[in-house]
Amino acid sequence: MSWSTEPVVITVAPTGAEVTRSQTPHLPITPEEIAQEIVRSAEEGASAVHVHARNDDGRPTTDPEILKRIAGLTRDRTDVVIGMSTGAEVGMSQRERIRVLDAAPEVASLNCGSMNFGDDVFDNSPRLIEALANRMREDGVRAELEIYDIGMLGAVGRLLDAGLVDDPPLYNFVMGVRGGISASAENLLALLHNRPRPGRWTVTGIGRNQLPLTTLAAAMGGHMRVGFEDNIYYRRGELATSNAQLVARARRIAEELGRRPATPDEARRILGVARG
Ligand code: KMH
Numbered sequence: 150m151s152w153s154t155e156p157v158v159i160t161v162a163p164t165g166a167e168v169t170r171s172q173t174p175h176l177p178i179t180p181e182e183i184a185q186e187i188v189r190s191a192e193e194g195a196s197a198v199h200v201h202a203r204n205d206d207g208r209p210t211t212d213p214e215i216l217k218r219i220a221g222l223t224r225d226r227t228d229v230v231i232g233m234s235t236g237a238e239v240g241m242s243q244r245e246r247i248r249v250l251d252a253a254p255e256v257a258s259l260n261c262g263s264m265n266f267g268d269d270v271f272d273n274s275p276r277l278i279e280a281l282a283n284r285m286r287e288d289g290v291r292a293e294l295e296i297y298d299i300g301m302l303g304a305v306g307r308l309l310d311a312g313l314v315d316d317p318p319l320y321n322f323v324m325g326v327r328g329g330i331s332a333s334a335e336n337l338l339a340l341l342h343n344r345p346r347p348g349r350w351t352v353t354g355i356g357r358n359q360l361p362l363t364t365l366a367a368a369m370g371g372h373m374r375v376g377f378e379d380n381i382y383y384r385r386g387e388l389a390t391s392n393a394q395l396v397a398r399a400r401r402i403a404e405e406l407g408r409r410p411a412t413p414d415e416a417r418r419i420l421g422v423a424r425g
C-alpha cells in the first residue's frame with residue numbers, strides 16, 4: 150500500500166437511528182435541523198452525507214416524504230453527495246427499509262449480513278440484501294457496502310459474482326459495534342486484505358473508536374465517516390457540540406497528512422456515484 154494524496158471524502162452521519170436527545174441535546178431531528186447540520190458540516194469539509202430520518206417525536210422513520218424533504222432542503226444549499234440508510238433501525242420491516250429508495254438517494258447503504266447489534270439482532274437476510282441490491286441497480290443508486298465483520302466480505306464476493314453490485318465496490322468498514330468486529334488496526338488491515346476485489350473504502354468507528362480509526366483511514370488512503378450516528382463525544386467526558394465540529398477535526402487531521410477534503414464532485418468520482 151503506497152501513501153495516498155487522494156482528496157479525502159468526509160462523510161457526515163448526523164443523526165442515525167439509535168442516538169436520543171437525552172444522550173445529547175445537540176442531535177438534529179427535524180428535516181430542517183438535519184439539513185442545517187449537513188450544510189454546516191459541508192462548510193467544514195464534508196462532501197457526503199449518510200441520512201437517517203426521524204419523526205416529529207424523534208423516533209426513526211423511513212418515510213420517503215421526510216427523506217425527500219431532508220434531501221431537498223440540503224440540495225437547496227449545498228451539493229454534497231446524498232446517501233441514505235437502508236439499514237434504518239433494528240426491527241424495521243423489509244418494506245420499510247426498501248422504501249428508502251423511493252426518496253432517490255445518490256448512495257444507499259447495503260448491509261451485508263445479519264449480526265447481533267448491541268442487545269438486538271440486526272436482520273439482513275440474503276433475500277433482503279438481494280432485493281435491496283437489485284433495486285439499487287435498477288435505480289442507478291450506488292451501493293455502499295456496510296461491513297461489520299470479516300465474514301460479510303464473502304457476501305460481497307457473491308453480490309459481485311452475480312452482477313448485483315458494480316465493480317469496483319464501495320466499502321464502509323463499520324468497526325466497534327457490540328456484536329461486530331472490534332476496532333483495532335489489525336482488524337482494519339484484515340478487512341482490507343480480505344476484500345474480494347479492490348475498491349475505495351471508508352472507516353466508521355463507533356464511540357471512542359471514531360477518532361483513531363478515521364485517523365488511520367486518512368493515513369492509509371481510505372475515507373472518513375464522522376457524526377453523531379456513531380459518536381457523540383469530542384473527547385472523553387465532553388460532548389461534541391455539533392456534527393460540524395467532528396467534521397472540522399477530521400478535516401484538520403487529513404490536511405496534516407497531506408490530504409485535502411474532496412469537493413462534492415470529486416467525491417462523486419472517488420465513490421463511483423453517477424450524477425443523477
Ligand atoms: N441503525 C443500524 C441498525 C445503515 O445505516 O445502513 C443500522 C445502520 C446501518 O445504521
Ligand code: ZN
Pocket residue numbers: 162165166199201234236237258378
Ligand atoms: Zn446508518
